[in-house]
Amino acid sequence: MMLQExxxxxxxxxxxxxxxxxxxxxxxxxxxxxxxxDSDGMHYYLVRSRPQSQESKESISLSPREQAIARLVAxxxxxxxxxxxxxxSHWTVATYLRRMFHxxxxxxxxxxxxxxxxxxxx
Numbered sequence: 324m325m326l327q328e329x330x331x332x333x334x335x336x337x338x339x340x341x342x343x344x345x346x347x348x349x350x351x352x353x354x355x356x357x358x359x360x361d362s363d364g365m366h367y368y369l370v371r372s373r374p375q376s377q378e379s380k381e382s383i384s385l386s387p388r389e390q391a392i393a394r395l396v397a398x399x400x401x402x403x404x405x406x407x408x409x410x411x412s413h414w415t416v417a418t419y420l421r422r423m424f425h426x427x428x429x430x431x432x433x434x435x436x437x438x439x440x441x442x443x444x445x
Contacts, residue, residue, distance in 0.1 A: 392419050397436045397445055
C-alpha cells in the first residue's frame with residue numbers, strides 16, 4: 324500500500340508539469356520525461372505519453388543551409404557574421420531567414436528559434 328500511495332502522490336505532482344525532455348516519438352504518441360532521478364545506483368524516468376498534436380505531425384523541413392543559419396542565429400550571431408562564416412552575403416542570409424519564417428509561421432529570429440527548439444530541431 325505504501326508504494327501505491329507514493330505513486331499517487333508523484334502522479335498528482337507531475338500531472339501538470341512541463342516535460343524535461345522528449346524521450347522518443349512513438350507512432351501517434353509523444354513520450355515526455357516529467358521526472359528523472361537516481362536511487363540506489365539506478366536511474367529512473369517517469370514518462371508521460373500523450374497523443375501527438377496535429378501541428379507537430381506536420382514536420383518542419385528546413386534545407387541544410389537553413390539549418391546551419393538557424394544554429395548560428397541561435398548562437399546570437401548577426402546576419403553579417405553568419406554570412407562571413409558561411410561564405411555568403413548578409414542579404415542572402417536575410418533571404419534564407421525570410422524563407423524560414425514563412426515555413427515556421429513566425430516573423431522574428433527569436434520566434435523562429437523558439438519554435439525550432441520547441442520542435443526539437445535545434
